[in-house]
Structures are given as C-alpha cells and as structure tokens.
Amino acid sequence: MNLLPERSRDILGGLALAVIGGGAALRAGTHLNLGSLGNMGPGFFPTILGVALALCGALIAAPALMRGGKPGAIARVNLRAILCVIGSVAVFALTIRLLGLVPSAFLAVVVAGFADPKTKLSTLVLLAIGLSVLSWLVFIVALGMPLSALPF
Amino acid sequence: MLDHIILGFSEALTLANLWYCFAGVLLGTLVGVLPGLGALITISLLLPFTYYLPVDGALIMLAGVYFGADFGGGTTSILIGIPGHPAAAVDVLDGYPMAKQGKAGVALFTKCIASAWGSSVGILLLMLAAPALSAFALKFGPAEYFMLMMLGLVAAASVGRGSPIKGISMVLLGLLLATVGTDVNTGFQRFTFGLPELSNGIGLIPIAMGLFALTEVISSVGKASVAPMNQSLRLRDQLPNREEWRRSWPAMLRGSGLGAAFGALPGTSGGMATFIAYAIEKRISKRPAEFGKGAIEGLAAPEACNNAGVGTAFIPSLTLGIPGDAVMALLLAAMMLQGIQPGPMVMTMHPELFWGLIASFWIGMVILVALNIPLIGIWVRLLRIPYPLLFPAIVLFTCIGVMSVGNSTFDLWLTLIFGIAGFALILAGFDVVPLVLGLILGAPLEENLRRTLLLSDGDFGVFLTRPIALVAGLFALVILGLSLVAHFRRGPAAQRLVQGEME
Structure with a gap:
C-alpha cells in the first residue's frame, strides 16, 4: 500500500498525537481529582498518560519539522x-x-x-x-x- | 504432571471439544492459506461469537485457529511467493524458489514437519514451565505485576515496526483509551463526555474489529491475486530425499530453540525471530550462496522457530495474564468475556481449562499434519478464491460480530471510527498492535500502580526494594535503551534484518 512520505507522515502523526495527549491531560487535569501519589484520584493516571503521549507526539514531529525542505506530496489513497x-x-x-x-x-x-x-x-x-x-x-x-x- | 495430562486429555477428548479443536484448526488452515487473512483478523472476527460457546470450547477453537493459520500461512508463501500472513514472510525467501524448481511438494512437506516439530518443542516447554511459573507468580504483589506489565509493554513497543517512540506512543494511546469509562476505585466518569454508552468503557471488540478487520480490508482491496503454480503434490512427490533430510533436521533443532526462547518474551513474536533464525542458518551454512535460491535449511529453521514461539507465547499469557502479542491479547479477552480473570489463579482454579487447552494443542497438531500432508491439494485450490468475493463477507461478519456482543449500534459506530483511525495510523507509519496491548493492560496496570503506591504511601522507592520488580524494570529500561540506540543509528532492527535478507 501507499505510505505517506516519511516527513509529512511524521509531522501529521506526531502533531495529531500531541493534540490528543494534550487534550486528554487537560481534560483529566481540570475535570477530575488528581489526588496524591499515595492516594491517586481518578485523574492522576490519565493526566500522566496524556502528558507522556503529548511528549512522544512532539518527539515524533519535531525532527521531521526541523529537517526542512518541502513537506512532500500526500500519497494517493484508495x-x-x-x-x-x-x-x-x-x-x-x-x-x-x-x-x-x-x-x-x-x-x-x-x-x-x-x-x-x-x-x-x-x-x-x-x-x-x-x-x-x-x-x-x-x-x-x-x-x-x-x-x-x-x-x- | 501425569494426572494433569490425564485431566487435560479427558477434557479435550470430549466430543464437543474435539469438534471445536477440529473446527478451529480447519478454519485456521483455511484463513492461513488465503492471502490477506491471518490468525489476527480471524480471531477478531470470531471473538464475539465465542460468547455463545462454553469457555473451554471457545479457547480451544481460537487456539486452533492460531496454530492452523501458522501452518497454513507458509503454504501460500511457498506456492505463490506472497506470505499468507506476516509471520510466514520468511518462507518466501527459500520456499518459493524451491517451488519454482519443481520441488513445491518437498518444500510443503518440510515446512509441515518443521512446524510440527517446532510446535511440539513449544508446547512441551509450556507444559514444563507454566505450572512452576504460575505457582511462583501467586506470590507476586502489585509492584511485581506493575513492572512485569511495563516490561511487556516496553518490549512490544520497541520491537515492532517503526521507531520505538512510535511504538511507545501507541502503547500510551491504548492505555489512555483504557481509562475511558467509570473509574473502578471512585466511580467517577472519565472521558465519557456525558455519553451513557461510554460509561462501561470502550470495548475491546469494536477496537479490535475496527483496527484489524476494517483496516486490513481497506488496505487490501484492489490488490491483484496471483494464481498458484500447477504441480503434482502426491505424497510420493513430497518426501524429501536423504540429503534433504540430513540438511534440514539440524536446522529445525536450532530454529525451534531460538523460537522457544523468543516466544516466551512478551512482545517479540510477529516474525522477527524467524528472520534471526534465517540469518543464523545462512551464516553457519557451508553453502551460504544457496540461500535465497532454495536452500532447505532456510525454510526449515524459520518455520520451526515460528511454531516453537507460538507454543511458548502462551507461557506469560496463561501464567501471568500478560499477553505477548495481539493474538494472545485477544485470547485473554475471550477468557475475560466468559468471566475468567487471566492470571496465575487460572491454573489452580480452572485446571481442567488449562490442561484441556494444552491437550487440545497436541490433538490439533495431529489434525494439522493430517490436513496439511495428504490433503494439501485441497488447500492449493483455495488459493484461487478471489479477494473481491471475500472482503464483503469480512465486512459483514465484522458488523454482525460487533452487534452480537452488546446488541448496540453505538459499538458499530465506534468500530467504524477505529477502522478509519487504524487506516490513518498505518498511513502515518504506526503499528496498531502495541495500542491493543496497551488497551488490554490499561486497567490492571493502573490498578496495580495505585495499589503499590497506596501500600508504600506514595514512595516510588518500593520498586527498588522488591527484587523481581526491580529486575523487570531494569530489563524494560535496557530493552528501551537498546532499541532507541539502534533506531537512531541505523533504523529499526527488524526492518534492517528484513531488508538485509531480501536483497
């Protein structure tokens, strides 16, 4: 099957994950009780996961963004x-x-x-x-x- | 041990369970042979319907599909040079050239014997290791479980396709999806956005069906099918000569050893070990130039390796409840659907289930050899079924399957969303398997972390004081570190191996 060119797929995929992770962390952090390490609330685990996912997304997108040049064509999709x-x-x-x-x-x-x-x-x-x-x-x-x- | 074996066979040899075993391996062989269908998609499709079966029958049938698809997948690789499923990709390298030289029968026979040998080694190890490991695991506390699950997830994220960062982000996404619904400890609604349908969480079935079945169909439609070559496949044509035997049996021994070791590690199945087995054979061979042109060792070793791994992959799944790959995750999901919590208690609370399953592996293997050696001609004819007639059926059975679990059209819309998401993820170079492992392990991972830190009053140092948790954590760090280093130096390890051998 057709894959997107590596650079544009890393930028799009990384940014999408960063948005999902950031959004989840924000929502869990503001709507749910975080609690403490010794007694975690319902918001603790999702907030950590969201932050980590946002970081990973940024780590995927950043090198691709910095590489410069044209973003490359979007591949033909069926x-x-x-x-x-x-x-x-x-x-x-x-x-x-x-x-x-x-x-x-x-x-x-x-x-x-x-x-x-x-x-x-x-x-x-x-x-x-x-x-x-x-x-x-x-x-x-x-x-x-x-x-x-x-x-x- | 002996009374366990007797218990197992008395369970597996009931008429109903024999039938489930036969149906499973038959279906598995069928889908393994058909290109574009494999164990993963078939088990996703069957999973909802196992709810209507007794729990032992359901597991026996699904395991039969797994073994059968592994046996059948190689047939397609050998005859048309296109792997029936990813784990059989390595069979193309030397199996297809053998078929082109008119030795398709010998190649199929060798593949079948190597598979049977590998499976036997794997199942034997499972029988020996599982009871001890399971008894040991009963002493594990939440700290040990948390770290072992982390190890499994890190391994799955690091070894798959693409960069380890992408793998980890898929695990995190899976874990995040697992938090949707009512928090078990506090009753708070998480990420439900006021939708009552989400308060029980997002089910595994809509996700698995969307990510595996729909995504697979979308990406396979329009691929041209290739007709298999016409060759005589009578039993007489299949028997290898003395020279071929002499070359293949040591390769089978080495392959099965490697596969058994790799299969027991979580997250390492899916074909990488088979390429390592191939590379080893090529390196130690006196005739390395023959590899890629029909060397029988290059077929025997990876095939034994693959099937040994299938057997030992059950060890962490059945003793710890930690699945090593997506198929294992779905098998554990089938247990959970029936109200059995996977973990070390399974073996003590449901010994008939565990030993019956193992006995059914042996029975299934005998059936598989019978199906694959004398009846190979039938399977070859199946290769002519055109995909355009097959995929509408897959889509339909996906829909009905999703409906059958919760009788809710909401789940169908979820399946649809995950089908699109899965396709987008694959386009962007992500592997969806770590996501499913994250989804399955999400709830127990969070639960064990909360419990550990509740007991230690929030002190992370507890992970350093429990030796098993410490070792598991260190292993996870080492795997993660190595894969990151390897990735930034030269690209992912598995990809390098595949490219290296394909050239």
Missing part, C-alpha cells in the same frame, strides 16, 4: 475503498434495527463490494443474497442471536 468499507458499516448500523438482519446484510455486502471497481453488479447481488441467507442461518437460527431477521 478513497473508493475507504468510502465503500466505511459506508457498508454505516449502512448496516443505520438499517439493522429498522429492517432486520437479512435486508441489512444484503445492503452492507453490496456497498462493501463496490470498493473493488472490477466486481460485476450481478456477481455482487448473488454474493449478497448468499451471505445474507447464510448469516440468518448461522447467527439467528443456529446461534440464537437476539436480532430480527426481517422488518416484519
């Missing part, structure tokens, strides 16, 4: 794959309560299948029918999962 896989989970999450397992599984498989542009729609529909029937048999009939199979 946007179609990301959108389809994410979309498939989202469709399942939105429809499982409404429609039940079989239609929901059918939709999830079709959306996920679009991730690969070479797959034919007819193949995909057949696959989706097969998998939704299979999952009804395995998870509802055999394992007895508390999900409804159909909307009615």
